[in-house]
Structure formats: C-alpha cells, structure tokens
Amino acid sequence: MPHPLFTPEVRLLLGERNDAGLREFCESLHPATVAEALDDEFTPEQVWEAISHTDIRGQASIFEYLPPARQVEMIEKARPQVGQLLGKMSHDDRVDLVRRLPPNVHEALLRLVDEADRRDIATLGQYGADTVGAMMTTDYAWLPGTLTAAEAIDQLRQQAPDRETIYYVYVLDEASRKPDGTLAPRRLLGVVSLRDLILAPRHALIRDLMESEVETLRYDEDREAVTKLFARYDFIAVPVVDDRFGLLGIVTHDDVLDVVQAEATEDLQRQAGVGPIEGNYLDAAFGVVWLSRVKWLAVLFGMQMFTINVMAHYEGQLEGGAGRPGGGGGLAFLIVFIPLCLSVGGNAGSQASTLVTRALALEQIRTRDWLQVCRRELLMAAALAATLGILSVARTYWLTPAEVLAKVPPGGFWSLVWVVTFAVMGICLTGAIIGAMLPLGIKAVGWDPALMSGPFIATLSDVLGIVIYFSIITVFF
Amino acid sequence: MPHPLFTPEVRLLLGERNDAGLREFCESLHPATVAEALDDEFTPEQVWEAISHTDIRGQASIFEYLPPARQVEMIEKARPQVGQLLGKMSHDDRVDLVRRLPPNVHEALLRLVDEADRRDIATLGQYGADTVGAMMTTDYAWLPGTLTAAEAIDQLRQQAPDRETIYYVYVLDEASRKPDGTLAPRRLLGVVSLRDLILAPRHALIRDLMESEVETLRYDEDREAVTKLFARYDFIAVPVVDDRFGLLGIVTHDDVLDVVQAEATEDLQRQAGVGPIEGNYLDAAFGVVWLSRVKWLAVLFGMQMFTINVMAHYEGQLEGGAGRPGGGGGLAFLIVFIPLCLSVGGNAGSQASTLVTRALALEQIRTRDWLQVCRRELLMAAALAATLGILSVARTYWLTPAEVLAKVPPGGFWSLVWVVTFAVMGICLTGAIIGAMLPLGIKAVGWDPALMSGPFIATLSDVLGIVIYFSIITVFF
Numbered sequence: 001m002p003h004p005l006f007t008p009e010v011r012l013l014l015g016e017r018n019d020a021g022l023r024e025f026c027e028s029l030h031p032a033t034v035a036e037a038l039d040d041e042f043t044p045e046q047v048w049e050a051i052s053h054t055d056i057r058g059q060a061s062i063f064e065y066l067p068p069a070r071q072v073e074m075i076e077k078a079r080p081q082v083g084q085l086l087g088k089m090s091h092d093d094r095v096d097l098v099r100r101l102p103p104n105v106h107e108a109l110l111r112l113v114d115e116a117d118r119r120d121i122a123t124l125g126q127y128g129a130d131t132v133g134a135m136m137t138t139d140y141a142w143l144p145g146t147l148t149a150a151e152a153i154d155q156l157r158q159q160a161p162d163r164e165t166i167y168y169v170y171v172l173d174e175a176s177r178k179p180d181g182t183l184a185p186r187r188l189l190g191v192v193s194l195r196d197l198i199l200a201p202r203h204a205l206i207r208d209l210m211e212s213e214v215e216t217l218r219y220d221e222d223r224e225a226v227t228k229l230f231a232r233y234d235f236i237a238v239p240v241v242d243d244r245f246g247l248l249g250i251v252t253h254d255d256v257l258d259v260v261q262a263e264a265t266e267d268l269q270r271q272a273g274v275g276p277i278e279g280n281y282l283d284a285a286f287g288v289v290w291l292s293r294v295k296w297l298a299v300l301f302g303m304q305m306f307t308i309n310v311m312a313h314y315e316g317q318l319e320g321g322a323g324r325p326g327g328g329g330g331l332a333f334l335i336v337f338i339p340l341c342l343s344v345g346g347n348a349g350s351q352a353s354t355l356v357t358r359a360l361a362l363e364q365i366r367t368r369d370w371l372q373v374c375r376r377e378l379l380m381a382a383a384l385a386a387t388l389g390i391l392s393v394a395r396t397y398w399l400t401p402a403e404v405l406a407k408v409p410p411g412g413f414w415s416l417v418w419v420v421t422f423a424v425m426g427i428c429l430t431g432a433i434i435g436a437m438l439p440l441g442i443k444a445v446g447w448d449p450a451l452m453s454g455p456f457i458a459t460l461s462d463v464l465g466i467v468i469y470f471s472i473i474t475v476f477f
Numbered sequence: 478m479p480h481p482l483f484t485p486e487v488r489l490l491l492g493e494r495n496d497a498g499l500r501e502f503c504e505s506l507h508p509a510t511v512a513e514a515l516d517d518e519f520t521p522e523q524v525w526e527a528i529s530h531t532d533i534r535g536q537a538s539i540f541e542y543l544p545p546a547r548q549v550e551m552i553e554k555a556r557p558q559v560g561q562l563l564g565k566m567s568h569d570d571r572v573d574l575v576r577r578l579p580p581n582v583h584e585a586l587l588r589l590v591d592e593a594d595r596r597d598i599a600t601l602g603q604y605g606a607d608t609v610g611a612m613m614t615t616d617y618a619w620l621p622g623t624l625t626a627a628e629a630i631d632q633l634r635q636q637a638p639d640r641e642t643i644y645y646v647y648v649l650d651e652a653s654r655k656p657d658g659t660l661a662p663r664r665l666l667g668v669v670s671l672r673d674l675i676l677a678p679r680h681a682l683i684r685d686l687m688e689s690e691v692e693t694l695r696y697d698e699d700r701e702a703v704t705k706l707f708a709r710y711d712f713i714a715v716p717v718v719d720d721r722f723g724l725l726g727i728v729t730h731d732d733v734l735d736v737v738q739a740e741a742t743e744d745l746q747r748q749a750g751v752g753p754i755e756g757n758y759l760d761a762a763f764g765v766v767w768l769s770r771v772k773w774l775a776v777l778f779g780m781q782m783f784t785i786n787v788m789a790h791y792e793g794q795l796e797g798g799a800g801r802p803g804g805g806g807g808l809a810f811l812i813v814f815i816p817l818c819l820s821v822g823g824n825a826g827s828q829a830s831t832l833v834t835r836a837l838a839l840e841q842i843r844t845r846d847w848l849q850v851c852r853r854e855l856l857m858a859a860a861l862a863a864t865l866g867i868l869s870v871a872r873t874y875w876l877t878p879a880e881v882l883a884k885v886p887p888g889g890f891w892s893l894v895w896v897v898t899f900a901v902m903g904i905c906l907t908g909a910i911i912g913a914m915l916p917l918g919i920k921a922v923g924w925d926p927a928l929m930s931g932p933f934i935a936t937l938s939d940v941l942g943i944v945i946y947f948s949i950i951t952v953f954f
Contacts, residue, residue, distance in 0.1 A: 032710045036709075153675060157675060157676060160676050161676075166672055166675070167644050167672075167713075194675075195644075198634060198671075199638075215507065227734075230731075231734055231735070231738065232509050233509045234729075234731035236730070253713070253731075254707075254711035254730075256734065257707055257733065260734060260741070261708065261741075261839065264737070264744070264745075265835055267745060268741075268744060268748060268831055268835050269831060269832065269835070271749065272827045272831035272832075272931055273824060274832060280836075280841045281832055281842065282836070282841060282842065282846060282853070286857070286860075289832075289857060290860050290861065293825075293857070294861055294864050296828070297821070297825060298865070298868060300820065301817070301820075301821060301872075301901075304816065304820045305817060305872060305876065307816040308813050308816075308817055308878065311812070311816065312813045312880040312881045313878075315810075316880050332792065335788070335792065335812050336784075336785050336789045336792060338815065339781065339784040339785075339788065339816075339819060340781045340785055343778075343935070343936060344774070344778060346823070347750060347932040347935075348774060350750065350931060351750060351751045351773070351774075351932075353749075355746065355749075355751060356758075359757075359759070362738065364757045364758045364759060365758065369759060373759070379763070380766060383763075383767050384770060384774060388771075388774060391775060392778075395778075399782065400785070401789040401790075403789040403793050404785070424778075454749055454931050455820075455823070455824040455828075455931075458823065458824075459820060462820060
C-alpha cells in the first residue's frame, strides 16, 4: 500500500483520543490518503470515530475513497450517520454504493435521505451496468444562456460546493414538459469552460461565449464509447443526453481511467480464456471465478477431443506401414516430437491473435486496412516459420536423444530431420495465420474478436497441427 | 473512423476555394474533429491550405491532433510555417513531434523557433523515454504566494492563452541559484485550484488558500507511477519536481489515458509472449515485430525440447513393458491422449497466471495477501481439476474412438479411463498451481511477473504434464 505510513499515527491518535490530532489528520491530507491509512486493521467503529473529526462534507469525501466492501461494512454499523453522508457524496459514487448494499439495508437507508436525493439515486440506479448512464453523475454545473460572464461566475460560486466539476458549465434551454405532463430534462444548448468565462469580457453573454457544437454521449451507449471519446479529445467531462438532447448528466475524466483499466483487465482475461471477472480479484466470489474459468476449460477440452480422433486415425495408418527394420515400435519414435511441434503453433497463434485483437480494440486497424493486415501477417508468419525451421534443423541434427536415434530406420536420419523441421514450419505458419485471420473474420461478422483467445487458437492449431505432422510423416517414411 | 462525414465537405470547400467555409470549418469544430476529417486522402499541401484559414493558435491545436506520421510529412513540405506553429503548440506535444523528425529536419526546424522555445524543447527532450519527465509539459500556470485571490485571477487571465491548464495554479518560491550560478527551478510551495480561487474572498492570500501537502512525481520515475497516482486521486494534473522540490513541469490527465492504454497493450502483448511493440501495430517496422515475436518463440522452442527427452525416456520404459496381448503397438494407444492431457495444463495455467499477474499489476494483491492467494488458487485448482475429471470420465467412457478401443488389452478399459482422468486432473492441478505461484515467486525476487506469460506457463506445464501422464500409466498398466 502506498500510504501505510500514516496507519501507526492514526492508531496512536485514536488510542490517545487526540481530537485535535485526528481533525488535523482528516483535514490536512488528501481524502484518498486518509482513506488508505484507515485500512482493515481498524474496526468500522474506529473509522467512524476517526472521520467524525471533520465536517460532513469532509467525511463524505473520505468515505468515497474507502474500498467498496469496507463502505458496506461501515454502513451496517452506523446507518443514521450515513443518511447525512449520502447527501454530500458524489452522485455517481453514492449510486454505486447503494447498488452494492443488501436489499434490506438499501431500503432502510433510502428512508434516511431526503426526497430529492432519493429520486436522484433511483434515476441513476436505473441505467444498465456497463452503459454510459451507469457511469454518469448528475451534480454538474449549469446556467441559462442569458447571463453575462460576470453573473455566471457569481452563480458558479453558489453552485461550486455541490458540483463534481465547475470547469465545464452546461448551458441549458428553458424547462419544457413531456407529452405526459412531467418535466423533461432541459435541452443542452452548449458548453462554456471556466477558462473561457475568466478570459471573457465581464458583460459578454454566455450564449455568445459557449461552444454549441458539443460532443455528447447517449445514456444507453456502451461504456467503451466513453473511453474512445476521451482518448480522442482531451476533455475533463462529457455531457450525457437523451433522444431529445436533454441533459441527463456528465461523465468526468477520473471515472474514465477506471473504465479503461477495467476494460484492459477484461481484455487480458478474455485473452487467457477467462470469462471476465468483475472487480477485485480477491473480492470476487469463489463460485464466480470458478465458473468463469471452468466454462472455457470445458469448451476447450471439448474442442481438444478432436486431437484424439485425428491421432487415432493417423496412428492406425502408421502402424500399417510399420514392421520395418529398426526396432519394436515401427515409427513410434516420431511420436516424441509431437508436443514440441504442436506447441509452436499455439505460441505463434497466441501472439498473432493478441496483436490483431488489440489493434482492433484500439481502432489501429480499420476495415479498409484488412488486406494490408493479411499481407503483413502472411509475410510475418513465413518469416517466423523460416527462423524456427533453422532452429529445428540444428536441434534435430545435434540434440536428438540417443534412445530416439536407436529406433530410426537405417538411412532415415535425414528424413527425421526434415519431418520435424517441415512440421515445425508448417504448424508455425498455420498457427500464426489462423491467429491473425480469425479475429478479423469474427469482427467482420460482427462478433467480439476477443472470443478468439490464445487458448482457443492454440487448441484449433493443435488439431490442425496433428494433421500436418502426420501428413508430413507419410511423405517421408 | 468516427468523423469521415466531414471529409467530403472539406473536399468540396477546398475545390471551391471557399475561404469563409474553410474558416468556419476550422473554427467551429473541435480541433480533433478537424484533424480527423483531414485524413490521408488529402495531400500535405491541401491540409496546410485548409488549416491556414484559422489563426496560428488554431492551426497549432489542429496540428497537434494529426497522426504522428502525418505531422512529419507536413513539416517536410512547409518548414517556415512550422517554426511559428511550434511556438504555439503544447510543450509536451511539440517535443514528441521533434523527437520523431529525421535529424536534418530537426536541426533546420529548431533554427526557426525562438530561443526560449528552443531551450524548452531541449530540456524536455533530455528525459528518458517511459519516464515521468518525458510525459510532462512545461506550460503550467504559476503565481507567487503573496497575491490575493482577485489579483491571482487577473494574472491568470494573462497566462491562460498559453497554458495547458489553468485549473490548477502552482505556488512557487523565490528564484534561487544553483551552486554553479545558474538559476535553479523554483521550489513548489503549494497548489491552489481555480475552483478555490473563485470561491475564496477577494482579498484572501494565495499562500493561505493553497494546499501545501502536494502529491508530486519525480521526473525520473517510471511512467507507471503516473497512472497509479491518477488512478488513486482524481487529479486534473500532477506537478513533477526535482530532488530539491523544484517544479519542472506538470503531467495532465489527458496524457495519462494514453499511457494507461499503452501499458495495457504492453501487458497484453507480454501475456501472449510478444516482447512489447511500441506504438501503432501497422506502423511498427516489420523487423521490429519479427524480432519481438521470434525471440520468445525461440526461447519457448528451446524449453519445449525437454518434452522430447522426457517422452523418449518414458517411451523406452513403456516398450519394455509391452508385448502383452492385444495388438502390435503395446501401450501405444495411450499416446493419442497426450495432446488432450497437455492442453488442459496450458489452458488452466494461462488463466491462473493472467489473473494473478493482472491483480499484481493493479495492486489488488499485496505482499501480505500471498498466503490468501496461495490458499485460494490451490482450492480453485482442485475445483477445476475435479470438474474436468468428471468430464474426462464421461468422455473416455463414451467417446473413445473404436480404433483405440481395439488396441486396449482385455480388461484394460477402466485402466484407460482412470489413466486419462487422473492425468487430466493432475495436469490441470499442476498447470493452475504453477500458473498462480510463478508470478508471485518472480515478483518476490523483484522481477516483472509479466515474464510468466501464458505460453511460458504452457510450455513448463507440457514438460511436467508428460512426466505426470507417463507416471500414471506406469501405475495402471
């Protein structure tokens, strides 16, 4: 942990009941640092005691940085305080918290917050997980377009304490009603940054200062849309709108970083054949992790069964051709090279599928580049196969174990070298090509290229690899 | 591409030489959108013509969003203009640009910018790639602590146009000199946000308003430190200091997102056994990609060679015990199950190593949690092995091909079922355990756990898997 150094200090301050010291601790450090110092060596009651030395807004900021499981624990110990705290938390963070509570605690808690906050929590809670709506917060700063720059700054002074950010101010239309008579979200007319407000002449009107070509997100888009927009533009926040361009909330830059990390984790897990696991690795339920792993292992196990059929088929053929001089097992000495040859295909395939899948995810490859990708990957596969081929000749020539050599039929040594080498090359080529092409193909039919994980490609390449290996044997022996 | 819709419009405007339209296009849209519309269907000359309709500051903003290769192309066409442009670009972006230029263009260009900018480019250019220093920009806003809030806001009005951000204002000490007589960077005393300045009474002094416990980064830290700091705190920017707490620059939130994406790409590539490839997949040189792939393929190929020795060793033993009734190949029918059994270990191992490596990277697992991780992964490995064991009994009982069954010695069918099942279970267990433990062990000795990639674990598990498989055969046959 980055700040365990404050933990002993807090322990001391709590032991001494040093109120001034605890207040200083809560107020002089960044709330994230305070939250980290209050780690699981303290009971929830001790954490409540420590943070009670600052005001309710300060408590809310520290509380927001505590780990999710910890927040739930703390609420179960002291519900009445939490009612107040929720009123001061960021609107997005508190919805996340309320979602995680057991239903009975959830209900009891909502009775303690005021009507407006309760409605806000309910509204934000309704958006599907992984949508833009679920990431947004409703505590944005907004103004009508008819104010002057100076008036706007005055207004922002009033709004600032309760807003997630005041660096972007949204300019909204008059209120209007939906056909059913309820109030519709006000329409977004533009956005003006605090920087522009400060630079503008005092009497300039907001509606003349504002940027009216606003990049927005729809509440029902996938959260990936957020990361793409923030990666393209250097925004601090982006407004989220409904079908009528009514402003529903904003997504701020700090939440985007979390999503990018979460998406990367998901990609890494998919790549290794793990159905993505939400949240922290150690906090995830055993059964959830088990299921997300075993389902892929079972699918791959099922696919891999074809290797048995293929091997059984070729083995029969090999034995038919056996009975030559040179030892009991006929061509059985060739069996020992199978794991080596197959692994080359799996490795080259995982590399290719990872590179192509990631490039697709980052939009480095676009539809019109496909031909270029194919050409490049074919060349690359050939170059890799050639290099491994050279290694394989050297390896088989110098390093084949004596037990194996003893069984090689007279004059068959060079056949052995070429069988292994051509198999390594052929399987490397096949692995790299299917690894590169399958994600592209899957993308073309509109599925998620990440389905073509490393283990999946390796399994496919094993089945093909056995066919290749035995076909080459048939040619040489 | 997200905004190709403006491309036809630009083509039209350029064709008509519609100056008013081009000006409107450059000024009303976000510079990133303008840059995207000016894609590679236009010549560098046409792009210069299009953007010349806005002022030099606007040109610089659009230019910053063009793809790197494009920027270099454009500079080669019109150096004099670029001299001016560089003066208005973000200090971090222009260093990145200058670094990418061929040495002769680089030198010629630096002669066109003024002395201060040239020095700034040289200073920023000296930091090692992948360090905090290489990410930072020097166009931050700063003030002495003796101003009042109102004076500070007035000062910011002057500074705003040339600053990357004015939302955080750094409070600096008096200038001082180094022992060698040159000016040292001014020491960082604190930071105050524009939000706090706006909220503060007009006559409050900055030094009383500022936060003096500032989280900073050192210029020579790895860029990963930046992502960790931004993930923990919701900052817009973080100051970068030298050993004496002298302010060298700031890192802003928008650059962090790029680094998080780049780090995730690196992790994904490492996980698949690709020595990380810098930058865009299609732009990377063929030789670089080849090397980063072939070096791992060669290492894995070398490791995998042990499977040959192990198999040769056991095969000799098996043949020694052959010659029973039931067919020519002795126990050769057991060979067909090898790829299936081995693949289970590779798959379970990649899953475990990916989960543990990622949890370590995100600091979800800490040193003191090791015992917990080990216990959990052992249990998980057992649970996965048990499930696959059940599948394997079913599979071997019902789905073993007739060619194989024909060769099983009389009364040996259940031995076959148990050999395959225990091998699948044992190899799954071994794969999952080494996949989970090796990254932890590697981390403990201070190396990068990402070295334990999926293919690496799979190869290791293949060698062990063959030992397990043949040992079980020896017990049952």
